[in-house]
Amino acid sequence: MELQDLNIVVIGAGIGGLAAGALLARKGAMVTVLEAQDYPGGCAATFSRNGYCFDAGATIGCGFHAGAPMDTLGKELGITWPIVPERVAWQYRHRARLLDLQPNRLDILERFPHSAPFWAEQNALAKLLWHFSEGGLSWPVKGAGDLLRLARKGIAGFFGTLHLLPFARKTAHEWLASHGLHTDPDFVRFIDAQLLISVQTTSHHANAINAAIALDLPVTGAYHVKGGIGTVSRMLAGSIEENGGAVLYRNQVIRIDSVRRQVFGVETSDGSALAADYVLANLTHDSLAQFVEAEDEPASEKKEGPLWSAFTLYLGMEPAIFSALPSCHVQIIGGNGDLAEGNSIFVSVSSPDEPDRAPAGLCAVTISTHTRPEPWFEAKKRGESAYSELKDVYTERVLDVLSEQFPDARNVIRSITAATPVTWERYTGRNQGCVGGYPQTSLFKVRGPLTRFDNLFLVGDSIFPGQSLPGVVTGARRTIELLLQRTKKVGPQQQ
Numbered sequence: 151m152e153l154q155d156l157n158i159v160v161i162g163a164g165i166g167g168l169a170a171g172a173l174l175a176r177k178g179a180m181v182t183v184l185e186a187q188d189y190p191g192g193c194a195a196t197f198s199r200n201g202y203c204f205d206a207g208a209t210i211g212c213g214f215h216a217g218a219p220m221d222t223l224g225k226e227l228g229i230t231w232p233i234v235p236e237r238v239a240w241q242y243r244h245r246a247r248l249l250d251l252q253p254n255r256l257d258i259l260e261r262f263p264h265s266a267p268f269w270a271e272q273n274a275l276a277k278l279l280w281h282f283s284e285g286g287l288s289w290p291v292k293g294a295g296d297l298l299r300l301a302r303k304g305i306a307g308f309f310g311t312l313h314l315l316p317f318a319r320k321t322a323h324e325w326l327a328s329h330g331l332h333t334d335p336d337f338v339r340f341i342d343a344q345l346l347i348s349v350q351t352t353s354h355h356a357n358a359i360n361a362a363i364a365l366d367l368p369v370t371g372a373y374h375v376k377g378g379i380g381t382v383s384r385m386l387a388g389s390i391e392e393n394g395g396a397v398l399y400r401n402q403v404i405r406i407d408s409v410r411r412q413v414f415g416v417e418t419s420d421g422s423a424l425a426a427d428y429v430l431a432n433l434t435h436d437s438l439a440q441f442v443e444a445e446d447e448p449a450s451e452k453k454e455g456p457l458w459s460a461f462t463l464y465l466g467m468e469p470a471i472f473s474a475l476p477s478c479h480v481q482i483i484g485g486n487g488d489l490a491e492g493n494s495i496f497v498s499v500s501s502p503d504e505p506d507r508a509p510a511g512l513c514a515v516t517i518s519t520h521t522r523p524e525p526w527f528e529a530k531k532r533g534e535s536a537y538s539e540l541k542d543v544y545t546e547r548v549l550d551v552l553s554e555q556f557p558d559a560r561n562v563i564r565s566i567t568a569a570t571p572v573t574w575e576r577y578t579g580r581n582q583g584c585v586g587g588y589p590q591t592s593l594f595k596v597r598g599p600l601t602r603f604d605n606l607f608l609v610g611d612s613i614f615p616g617q618s619l620p621g622v623v624t625g626a627r628r629t630i631e632l633l634l635q636r637t638k639k640v641g642p643q644q645q
């Protein structure tokens with residue numbers, strides 16, 4: 151069956167669903183995206199409230215450098231992203247220590263000169279990995295075609311592959327140890343803080359290859375997306391519509407209709423039904439399981455460890471206290487305990503060049519911290535007052551950490567809104583509000599897009615290579631690759 155004859159329904163207008171939808175619409179498929187909210191972007195949305203435009207979760211544009219996934223996607227779709235490179239990706243603050251994360255790593259090398267050989271190795275690894283991922287990653291392997299493609303890449307870059315292999319089974323901590331850096335508590339804390347916000351786990355558990363690419367972000371560059379990160383999803387939605395597709399908001403899918411190994415349509419909360427030849431679910435596997443049991447392999451083989459959710463504050467503030475920052479973003483580490491649960495925060499301030507994002511003289515600030523979802527749902531079960539008490543505790547904790555570095559912070563807050571895992575669950579449809587992707591502990595226990603249905607695929611940050619804008623776009627390409635293979639093998643009517 152020709153792609154042009156296919157009706158493809160995408161559940162969810164997150165970056166993963168939109169990127170897949172936009173690429174398929176560009177190729178001629180009939181694409182309909184159904185989105186529960188009234189705007190696109192999910193975890194990477196920008197929403198309006200009381201005159202502010204807040205980034206909901208993601209704030210940093212990454213993967214936009216030449217040849218990287220967002221750059222390639224834009225070129226393929228004819229989109230020019232409204233981006234500005236940040237001179238400093240973000241500033242790291244721990245007590246009196248301030249480090250600007252810049253492409254040349256100057257501050258880091260000055261503070262930790264003995265780490266130079268580690269960064270040289272990280273740089274070499276990241277270069278290899280970017281090269282290896284060009285044109286997509288057929289991973290996890292499904293069939294002989296994938297093996298052949300991997301083998302071709304492996305042979306073409308034979309010496310690079312040899313260099314990479316030992317890292318595939320190492321943790322980041324073992325990698326640090328190989329440079330004698332594991333005994334420097336300040337350096338380990340710095341690395342752990344970077345890994346937690348990128349690969350969703352710390353050096354003892356993070357896979358070294360995942361860590362190498364995550365630590366590359368300040369080098370390849372962070373970008374400011376004009377209008378907020380949500381501009382990316384709005385442009386992708388626009389591309390789908392320009393190519394004859396539709397993005398329908400306030401359309402929550404509540405049912406996926408299936409018979410044996412085929413899905414044939416979806417139903418939405420307003421009682422509408424839509425037929426589909428193929429369905430792409432921009433959902434986590436747990437959320438998808440609420441509609442259909444879709445696992446293609448025993449779940450035990452893919453358990454990635456406990457997932458994080460987020461506690462987020464959206465603050466309207468007077469911007470003066472941030473005026474000395476070299477970037478719109480600052481990562482603040484509190485005391486010496488665990489990095490999550492308010493003890494480390496990531497703060498993003500709307501740019502002074504974007505007065506439209508806040509009422510006159512003010513700025514829109516998003517602050518996030520990692521939190522486990524369970525206590526929030528338990529509190530919610532106990533009742534509104536227990537839940538709101540917990541919310542107040544976390545709000546104060548986050549503001550305490552912010553005030554350690556910006557003592558005037560509390561005095562310049564004009565409005566405050568908090569989002570908990572309960573909010574994130576309601577807002578993204580993700581079970582337990584688990585956002586931010588999976589902990590990248592192993593390259594061999596990752597999920598791909600396939601489900602037990604022949605024409606239902608996953609897309610988004612629950613599949614390899616996981617979280618971030620470039621991550622989900624790379625994953626979306628893999629979803630399309632497998633979908634196209636299916637359409638070539640056999641049309642959906644004959645399956």
Ligand SMILES: Cc1cc2nc3c(=O)[nH]c(=O)nc-3n(C[C@H](O)[C@H](O)[C@H](O)COP(=O)(O)OP(=O)(O)OC[C@H]3O[C@@H](n4cnc5c(N)ncnc54)[C@H](O)[C@@H]3O)c2cc1C
Pocket residue numbers: 161162163164165166167184185186187190191192193194206207208209210211212401402403404432433460462518577578579580585586587609610611612616617618619620622
């Ligand atoms: C706090 C935080 C900070 C982050 N920071 C960054 C960053 O700075 N840079 C970066 O690159 N990445 C960052 N990330 C990661 C990045 O935001 C995500 O990996 C990515 O946006 C996930 O996209 P997705 O396509 O998987 O789906 P999601 O964003 O989860 O989108 C799924 C969409 O599906 C919709 N939906 C769900 N169920 C249904 C249904 N039944 N019917 C219809 N629609 C439905 C939801 O409403 C949502 O719009 C951050 C994430 C978080 C949470």
